[in-house]
Structure formats: C-alpha cells, structure tokens
Amino acid sequence: MRQLYPYARCPDQAAGTVAHHPAVVIGGGPIGLALALDLGLQGVPTLVLDDDEGAGEGSRAICFSKRTLEICDRLGCGDAMVDKGVVWNLGKVYHGADKVFDFNLLPEGGHRRPAFINLQQPYFETYLVARIREAIAEGAPIEIRGRNRVEGLEVRDDGAGLTVATPDGPYALSADWVLACDGARSPTRKALGLGFEGKVFRDSFLIADVKMTADFPTERRFWFEPPFREAGDSALLHKQPDDIWRIDFQIGWDVDREAELRPERIRARIDQMLPGADYELVWTSIYTFQCRRMQSFRHGRVLFVGDSAHQVSPFGARGANGGMQDADNLGWKLAMVMQGAAPETLIDSYDDERIFATDENIRHSTRSTDFITPKSDISRVFRDAVLHLSRRHDFARPFVNSGRLSAPAIYDGSPLNSPDALPQGPAGARPGAPCPDAPLKGGYLLDHLRGGFVLLALGQTAPEGTGLATLSLPDPGDDLRTRYMGDHDRALYLLRPDQHVAARWATATADDITAALDRATGRAAA
Incomplete structure (x- = not known):
C-alpha cells in the first residue's frame, strides 16, 4: 500500500x-x-x-x-x-489466432487528450x-x-x-x-x-498483473476462444506503466477460487499465453461480472x-x-x-x-457480458457466426462486442436543458452533451471552461448584461465550426461548470440567456 x-x-x-x-x-x-x-x-x-x-x-x-x-x-x-x-487509441479483436478487426477510438484530430x-x-x-x-x-x-x-x-x-x-x-x-x-x-x-438491485453473471475472471519487458504494441488486445484456449475462454491484454502488463482470463463459474489463485496455476495460464516470456507476478485477483444500481x-x-x-x-x-x-x-x-x-x-x-x-x-455492459460469455446454445451460435463473418465482412464487425468502451453520457431529456434553438446544429454539441474539445490559438477550448457557467459566442459578439464569463471567438477555426456550428455562420452556447451544454442558439438576447441559466441551476422551478 x-x-x-x-x-x-x-x-x-x-x-x-x-x-x-x-x-x-x-x-x-x-x-x-x-x-x-x-x-x-x-x-x-x-x-x-x-x-x-x-x-x-x-x-x-x-x-x-x-x-x-x-x-x-x-x-x-x-x-x-x-x-x-500509457496512451492508447487503438484496439484489436481476435478470434482464435486470427485478427477479426481493429478500431481507433479517436480517429479525428484536434483534441488535447487521447x-x-x-x-x-x-x-x-x-x-x-x-x-x-x-x-x-x-x-x-x-x-x-x-x-x-x-x-x-x-x-x-x-x-x-x-x-x-x-x-x-x-x-x-x-x-x-x-x-x-x-x-x-x-x-x-x-x-x-x-x-x-441487478444481475450477477455466472462467470469468473482472473486478473494477473505481471512485470515483464516485452515489445508488444501499446493497444488493447482481446481474444475470443484464444489459441491458448486452456488458459481461458477469452483473454485481454493491456500495457501499463513501469513494464506492468494486465492480463484477464475468463475461467468459468464453477471454479475453486483458492486453487485458481495459487501462483503455480496462474503461471501455467500465462505460460500458455506467453510461452517463453520472462515475467514476475505482481498482483492477482478474481472477479465476477455484476450490473447493479x-x-x-x-x-x-x-x-x-x-x-x-x-x-x-x-x-x-x-x-x-x-x-x-x-x-x-x-x-x-x-x-x-x-x-x-x-x-x-x-x-x-x-x-x-x-x-x-x-x-x-448497464445496458452496454450487460450486452458486452452476454456476448463475451453466452449463456445459451443459440447465443453462442450467434456470437460465433458474428466472429466468423467479421473476418471478411465489414457489415458484421459492429456486432462484435468485446466491451463497448466508456463514453460520456449525453443528458437528453434533463430538466436542466433548454430547448435546442440551433436548428440542425451538430448533434455532438446538443443540450445535455459534454462539450467537444477543439484547438484554439495557444491551447484548447476546454482549457477555458474550468470555472462556473460560461457563454461561448462563435461568429458573433455575446450580448451584454448576462453577468456570465464569456468566451467570444468571432473567427472560429475549422474544428470549432464543425463541432459547434455545422452549417450555421454563428452560434451561442451556455455551458455548465461540468462542461456540458445547457442551451444553444443561433442568436439570443440577455433575457433568453438568463432564462436558460435559471433553468440550468434549478431556479426556474424553485
């Protein structure tokens, strides 16, 4: 510790x-x-x-x-x-020894963080x-x-x-x-x-942190029915700092946990996955899938x-x-x-x-779990068919689910949102969405959104009399235009302290902005 x-x-x-x-x-x-x-x-x-x-x-x-x-x-x-x-954007999915496909989680530029x-x-x-x-x-x-x-x-x-x-x-x-x-x-x-309340899935997974020097690429690698099958029904490999590698093995439900956590048993699994590797066991644990709230x-x-x-x-x-x-x-x-x-x-x-x-x-997590650990014959037939088709056909790859990776929620329907007043504006910056980052001269947009509520004015001057901190960008760059303006030549955004969009307009008066602020702070309903 x-x-x-x-x-x-x-x-x-x-x-x-x-x-x-x-x-x-x-x-x-x-x-x-x-x-x-x-x-x-x-x-x-x-x-x-x-x-x-x-x-x-x-x-x-x-x-x-x-x-x-x-x-x-x-x-x-x-x-x-x-x-x-360890920074990564790329993930790869394998079925057996064959790579099914890879994916880039951040395919566009203009973001400060990976x-x-x-x-x-x-x-x-x-x-x-x-x-x-x-x-x-x-x-x-x-x-x-x-x-x-x-x-x-x-x-x-x-x-x-x-x-x-x-x-x-x-x-x-x-x-x-x-x-x-x-x-x-x-x-x-x-x-x-x-x-x-919720669901506990009847399967167990072994985690092993191992210290080793290896030239594996910095990416997420997941195997369904890996070629080292005796080590587990699925496996996951991640690189961490200090030459530590995280390995997850699917080991089944009816297992003797005490026996599975014995170093010699863990080493046997790792040796099947990484034959000839020189490594040191650092930390191990067993977990089950649970989706509850x-x-x-x-x-x-x-x-x-x-x-x-x-x-x-x-x-x-x-x-x-x-x-x-x-x-x-x-x-x-x-x-x-x-x-x-x-x-x-x-x-x-x-x-x-x-x-x-x-x-x-929970929905995404449950679907991932059902795909990774099918609990019926028909579910396994579907899973295996998707994996086989994905090797050669692009249409099948979106159905492969090795764990849909975390994305921030868009609070559609939140009582704090004002009606969207930017017709056909970019969907990724609608009320309730987290603010997309974008490069500015000398920095990034989110660098300027670290205080309270902020009024973001694009292609125009913000109205006076709101009392809000204002970021005015009369000549936005291409990334800001794409992510916040779409086909509009101007846009105005009210942004929350947690960098989510509270309201947006093509143009707005100080009274419009005050009303949206009252709604976003719960004062309108008080």
Whole structure:
C-alpha cells in the first residue's frame, strides 16, 4: 500500500462538543478524492474519512477515458496522469489466432487528450492526493483523515450525525451533507438498509498483473476462444506503466477460487499465453461480472457516488470512468446549493442525470457480458457466426462486442436543458452533451471552461448584461465550426461548470440567456 494520509489525532477527537463539517466524504478512493477536490476548489469545506491510509495495490481500475482526463484537467491534475500513463487509441479483436478487426477510438484530430490512458488505480489516487495537497496550500478547505472508519450514521432532515472509529477510540461528527463514495460493498448503503438491485453473471475472471519487458504494441488486445484456449475462454491484454502488463482470463463459474489463485496455476495460464516470456507476478485477483444500481442515489442529505451507487462489469472501463462523471456532475451542483446560489432541488437533477447515465452503462455492459460469455446454445451460435463473418465482412464487425468502451453520457431529456434553438446544429454539441474539445490559438477550448457557467459566442459578439464569463471567438477555426456550428455562420452556447451544454442558439438576447441559466441551476422551478 502507498501510505498517502497516515493516521493522526485531530482536534475533533478531543473536542467537548460534536464537531460540525459542511460536507463529509466517506471513502478515499478515486471518486471520493476527486469529489472532495472539486468541492474544495469551489470553497466548500470538505472532510474525507477513509478507513485506510492510502492507495491499495494492483491495477483494479486501469483504463481512464478521455472524458475522465478532461475532468482531471479541470481539477488541475490531468498532466500528471497522462505523463505517467500509457496512451492508447487503438484496439484489436481476435478470434482464435486470427485478427477479426481493429478500431481507433479517436480517429479525428484536434483534441488535447487521447481516447484512453492505462494507469494503475494507485497512481491515479496518488496524483489526486498530491493535487489536494497543492490545493490546501493554496487555501482550499480540504482535509483527509486516514484510519477514520464511519461506524454509525444517523440521517436527519438537515444533515447527518456520524460515529467515527479510530485507533484512539470513537468520536462523533455532524455534517450538512454526506457523500458516500465507499465502493461497491458500501457500508453506508448497508447501514441505511438500502437495496442494490441487478444481475450477477455466472462467470469468473482472473486478473494477473505481471512485470515483464516485452515489445508488444501499446493497444488493447482481446481474444475470443484464444489459441491458448486452456488458459481461458477469452483473454485481454493491456500495457501499463513501469513494464506492468494486465492480463484477464475468463475461467468459468464453477471454479475453486483458492486453487485458481495459487501462483503455480496462474503461471501455467500465462505460460500458455506467453510461452517463453520472462515475467514476475505482481498482483492477482478474481472477479465476477455484476450490473447493479440503487433505486435512487439521493437519500435526503446522503448522496451516493460511484461504485456505492452502481456497479458494472469491468469490460468497457465504465466503473471508475462513470464514477468520475458522477463526481463531475455533483460537485458544482452541491457547491451552488451550499453557497446559496441554487435551491436544494438542484440536487435532484444529480439523481435524474446520473441514473440515466448509469442505466445506459448497464445496458452496454450487460450486452458486452452476454456476448463475451453466452449463456445459451443459440447465443453462442450467434456470437460465433458474428466472429466468423467479421473476418471478411465489414457489415458484421459492429456486432462484435468485446466491451463497448466508456463514453460520456449525453443528458437528453434533463430538466436542466433548454430547448435546442440551433436548428440542425451538430448533434455532438446538443443540450445535455459534454462539450467537444477543439484547438484554439495557444491551447484548447476546454482549457477555458474550468470555472462556473460560461457563454461561448462563435461568429458573433455575446450580448451584454448576462453577468456570465464569456468566451467570444468571432473567427472560429475549422474544428470549432464543425463541432459547434455545422452549417450555421454563428452560434451561442451556455455551458455548465461540468462542461456540458445547457442551451444553444443561433442568436439570443440577455433575457433568453438568463432564462436558460435559471433553468440550468434549478431556479426556474424553485
């Protein structure tokens, strides 16, 4: 383990009264740390309570998407992630020994970040903690307490009371808001007696992180019915930093997990896949596919974020990336509510938007799982037919599903969206969509969208009197025109703090913009 925030006594433990904190995050994993950083950068006093003292071991989450990297850029730690990570855009799919096809996840230029990086979760957490320390030095009101385990939670109308266990005994806290980021086994969820409904798929997968020097290309490689079949029914290979390679083997449901985790058994599988390779076992684990979620992510002043709220199968990299988008969605809303700039009902839109996104992720994840691990004879016949046809026929390749890779949700139908007033505008920048990046002179568009709401004026001057930060580009470049204007010679966008589109027009008045802003902050319905 990397000890990032070792236990130390705090003044709250010796206080004669119950200490109060505006926002308490339970869990110091990537989602809890990102959310605490986001809130702290907005001036919200935030306390993180973690039952350990830092990052764990092993790859666990490794594939971090372009959208996650853009969120990390906004928080100020994206460069560190990309500099350490293994950058990739290309994936290859094999059936047996034959390559079926390959795909490029970022075929167009003009984006600051790649489609994905591979970076072990402990590094991801380490860079978040480093950025939190920088933010604290700059005045951000964030605190992390290691070996502070929440053992009791009393939900109240105006917040919650918490009992916290430490090596020196328990103490009590109160909070206005509690943010449960404590993982798929969420003790918070269990303590409140809340359900976690969905499907557990009857199959098992072995993860092996191995250290070796190899000249394999930097790409995602997936095998259906691999030629090293005795090693598993499917296999996945990813390169990580520090000459660590992540291998996933499909090993079936009725297996002896203890036996499968013995080093000699794992080595036998790897030796079949990589005959003659010189490697060292670094970390191993077994997991099953699960697609589940809570019925609601909000329970009064307790909000569930990341794996505590939902869980999907690892193929597709939708777990940590979906959780980062949860934090991105919630951070600005909670800050506005706590600072009196928006009504508390704005928090309900977190539930609306992220349940919509979660259901989309679960659908994709379930379809991937059904394709990778067919559970009926007819499903296997279909899967195998698609794979055979895909070797020679382009039409069949879209049906091959080795894990549809994570993409950010477009919040179509969100109550925060204004009606689209840019007729036939680019679909990728419609209300609810995350802002497509594009190059500007000396940088990129998303570099300018790291504060609050922003008004983006393309081919025109923004109307005065809105009180909003404005980015005016009278002569947009080709990428901006393609991604934001389409066939229009001008466009005006209202962009949310999480870099999603709230509204767009060909032209608009200050009153139009104010009305859209009120809707996007929940004030119109208050």
